[in-house]
Every structure is written in structure tokens, then in C-alpha cells.
Amino acid sequence: MSFALRPLLFAIDAERAHGLSIEMLAGWGAIGTPFAAASTALPVTVAGLTFPNPVGLAAGADKDGRGIAGFFGLGFGSVEIGTLTPLPQPGNPEPRLFRLRADRGVINRMGFNNGGLAAALARAKAAKRRGILGINVGANKHAVDRIADYEAGVAAAAPIADYVTINISSPNTPGLRDLQHGRALVGLLARATAARGATPLFLKVAPDQEPTQIDEIAKAAIDAGIDALIVGNTTVGRPPLASPDASEAGGLSGAPLAPLAAQRLRDFRSATGGKVSLIAAGGIDSGAEAYARIRAGASLVQLYTGLVYGGPGLPSRIVHDLAALLARDGFANVEDAIGRD
Template sequence: MKALFDLAPRALRLLAPEEAHELTLRALELGAHPNAPPDPPMLATSFAGLTLSNPIGIAAGFDKDARVPDAILRLGCGFAEIGTVTPLPQPGNPKPRVFRLLHDHGVINRLGFNNSGHDAALERLRRRPRQGIVGVNIGANKDAADRIADYVRGIDTFYDVASYFTINISSPNTPGLRDLQDPAALRDLLTRVFASRTKQMDAGKPKRPIIVKLAPDIPEELLVEVLAVLTEQNVDGIAISNTTLSRHGLRDSNAREAGGLSGRPLFHRSTITLARVYRATGGRTPLIGIGGIDSGGAALAKIEAGATLVQLYTGLIYEGPSLIGRIKATMADAVRRHNVHAIGDLVGRRADEWAAKPLEG
């Protein structure tokens, strides 16, 4: 089965991107996947009060409707994240809306938070066994009169089934959504979201970590203000980054398509942004590194730039699920090579080096 699964990426590229994605989800729902062996203790990781067997997850967008979180964990991930999920179902933007960049090992998407809504995802999460770390990535409906209220509703709806929450205010495919990264709007958003969490905790429920996912395109001077708000509000983590609007260095003809760019072309920009955030926060706020991870070396670079956890998606499209195991092998080798106790001991060791690089390398 492992050999067949490793061949799948090439076969799936014969299908349209969304058809290939749906076929992958159905295979995972049916259990047609290899199960990973136990992780070595050196990969165990702590993040915002959570304990994970390894620092690897699959990014939001892969399992929008909570169809396969447990399959993701069985593939060898230390955590899963479902969503982005909005209160009401919405179809997203017109098709075609996902474009492979084969020459660049990237993807451009303008999906627009297509998902089946809170109720459908909640029902699936209620049915799953309460094992493993499964986060919920929440967003706002495109036509919401009060978008912040949609995020508050997400906290209230999923509080009993989420290991943590990711606040997605950085997708480029919902008009105006990135306006919530403006410091004043962000402060209002977090004040209301944390008030919702406090209400849940006052009822005797455990604290659920809240992570904010940022875009890689925030101007440097604005990023300083954004991080000041995140620090002031004591967010539990920051995810860096969502897709980019930059098209620097692309060769593929699909580069002209509108939408957010992910995959290998995002690696440089997102890793530099990650390192700059790590330095600006003094390493006190745990970070999730996302963007362009398609090898063990790329994942290790995220850790060394300041990430405690990493998330993949586009890399799996090109490399297949065996990428997860290869990343673990690289991380374990790095722990041994540097003569440290665990992968967490390598977090941020090259942050200064990465932060000094120009964004458009």
C-alpha cells in the first residue's frame, strides 16, 4: 500500500486539481493509506500547553470539513487542523480556481473559503474518538455583516471538540479579509475572541490555545504594529504564513492566475518572515512555520528559523505522503548531529541568519 500511495501524486496530476483532492479525501476516508510507525521520543514537542508526538501537521485547506483528521494522524502527523470553516456553508469562488505550477512546484488557488459550514464539521468532530491533537481553523463568511462575530461563533461552536483554534485573517481570496490584520481591527477581533474563550473557561472548561495566522505580504513597518497587538493580547501562537500574492521568480504560465501562491516559491519569503517574527517576539510566542515545505531540509530550516511546529500541504501534492516520514528522519538526524536532546532544542538556532535575508531573494 505504501508503494501505491507513493505513486499517487503522479497519477493524481492527470486529474484536475479539485478532482484529485476529492479523490485523495475519499481514499483517506476509506482507510486506503499506510499507517506510520510510532515516533521516536526525540521528536516529541510541546506547543502552547499541548504535547505532540512530532511537530508535523497538514495545513488548513486540505481537510476543510473535518472529513479525515484521524487519517491524517495515522499517516504520521503529530497534529491535524481542519478548516477553514465558516458559520454558514458557502460554495467559494467560481471554478476553475486551483492551478498547478508544475515548473515551479507551486499552486495558485482562489477557492474563497468553500466549505460545508459549522454544523457539518461539528457533527463529524463530535463522532471522532477524542484522541490526538486536532485544531479548528475558523473564518468568516464572505457576506457576513459582522465578520468578527463569525470568529466568535467559531470559538463558541467548536470549543468542546477543538484542541486549539487558528484565527484565519490572512487568506487573500475573501475580499477585505486581510483588513482584519490592521492593528485596530485585530485588537477588536482578539478582544472579542478572548472574551468568548474566557466565558467557556468560567464554565469550567479547559483553556484552548488561540493561534493567529498571518499573511507573508504584511509590510515590515505594519508587521511591527501587528506583532505588538498579538503580544499585548497574549496570543498563544502565531502561524506564518498563509499564501502570498507575490509572483517573484515564477516561470509557469499559470503564474498569471489570480489567487494565493503556495508551495516551493513561497518558501523563501515565508521563512524570512517567520525568522523576523521569532526575533521580534524574542522567541517567547511559539510559531508554526508554513510555506514551501517539500523536503526534510525545508522543514528543518523552518524549525531553525524559529518554528516550533510546521505544516505541509502543497509539498504533499508533489512529493506524496512519504514526505512526512522523510521529514521525521531529517529531524531525528539533526537532533543526533547537533548532540541535543530533542527537536525543540533546534528552534531558532538560525533565526538571525534567515531574518537578515531580503524577502525577494
């Protein structure tokens, strides 16, 4: 994952390069992360959990929990592994991951490829933690009862995770986003909250929502006692793009997603009225962008694609820049800046 190795990683297939990066991080974590970046202490409390800093790794980067210690060593205050399904599944056919270099973005249609809950949870239980560990769960593609898959995932992950996220926002599993609405959403949240015990439960939603859908999700989350909303995932929309692979099917992430993700954060802030903590994801690749999302209402931020272009030093740079921006504007801590815009 070394920034110096980026030209070599960019010379090979994107998915293979990602796998090699995870292997390197796993190796570093096993020997104490000797290249770990120092993190500025910027604690934020969400759902009763104290995050060492507000910068987190989004789900999808470390699906199977192989590089947990290594990612913490980069300076992340939280690491979210997954998405994990009850049974292992291969995901969609390759190629399914595409770099949009000219746009600093990525398109993926991975399809919840992972080795299953049991194997990843064993790694998570044994991993060295330097912050908050989230476990993101989903449903198998061919599950007869997808809500039962989420219920099982939450129940299995809750004793190990600091928080559990239910992911109903991926565009790469047919029909999955239907769970974001109506009776399906209410039923899912009821069964997931019953399965979590005392562990905080987060809900990850897509950025491709209409105003009425946003209001519906906000109300359902509040009524169910969801602890935080992650806004959001990749988009199936396509703003103007310059890269050759821009027409590939799948979810778009990275810099091109930033305007939409920022708007949806503001929309959910308005819809929830501050009653649910919000976590911003999508196009966050700098301290300035992270700070803007915090001022717009996010308690925490998450990133993944930014690492592809910003390198392994990005988390610590964002944390350092956040501290400087807070000091510049006279805020004693992150929490004082949340929602100030």
C-alpha cells in the same frame, strides 16, 4: 493519495483530484489507516499541548474534517481542519485551483469553500485522533459583522478542538486581510480570546507584510495572550515562475513561497522576542527545510502543497529526517533546536 496514483491524479482537474484524495484518506481512516506510516517520537510542547512530533497538516487540505484519522495515519503530529465558516458557502467560481508543476507550487483562489461549522465539528468530535487536532475558523464572505463570525466560530470549535486558529490571512475573501491591522485586529483578538474559554488560540497571518505591520501584529498578539502565530499563508506576490498557469489570480503556495515564508518567520521571531510560539508554514517539503525553520525560531511546522509533489510518505520522511538532523547536531530534542540560528 497513493504516490503510485499521482500520474492519474495529475491527469485530472486539480480540485477533483484533491477531493478524491480526501475520500481515499477518509476510507483508510475508517478502517484503521492500514497504510499509516510510523512516526518517530519527537514531542514538542506548545500552549500546554504536547505534539507527538512537530510536523502538522496545514489548514486548507481537509476543509470539512473528512479525512482526520487518515491524515494522522500518514504520520502528522497535528492536523488542522478548516477554514470553517459559520454558514456553508460554495467559495469562488471554478476553476480555482492550479498546479504549477514546473515550480512545485500551487495557486488557489478557493474562497473559504466549506460545508459550515456544524457539519465539520460533528465529524471532528467523532474522529479518531493520534495527535493534536486544530480547528481553523473564518468569516463568511457576505457577513455583516465578520468579527462576530470569528467569535461564533471560536466559541463553537473550542470545546472540540485541542486548539483553535483564527484565519485572517487568506487573500481570496475580499477585505479579509484588513483584519490584520489597527482597531479591527485589536477588537477581533479581544472577542476571540473571550470566546475560547481554556482552549489555546492561534492566529494565522499572511506573509505579505511590511515591517511596521509585523510589529503591530506581534504587539497585538502578545497583548491579547495569543498562544501561537502561524506564519504564514499563501502570498499574492509572484516570484519568477515557469509554469503555464503562473499568471492565475489567487494565493501562491509551495516551493516558490519558501524564501518569503522563511524570511517572515525570522521577522516575527525578532518582533515577538520569543514571547509567542511560532509555527512555520509555506514551502516546507523536506526534513532539511523543516529543520531550518525550527532553527530559525519555529516550534512547529505545517505543510500542505508539499504533499501534492512529495506524496503521502512525505510527513513520515520529514519526521525521520528531523530526528537524524537533531542527532547529527547533538540536540536531545526539538525544543533544544528552536531558534538556535
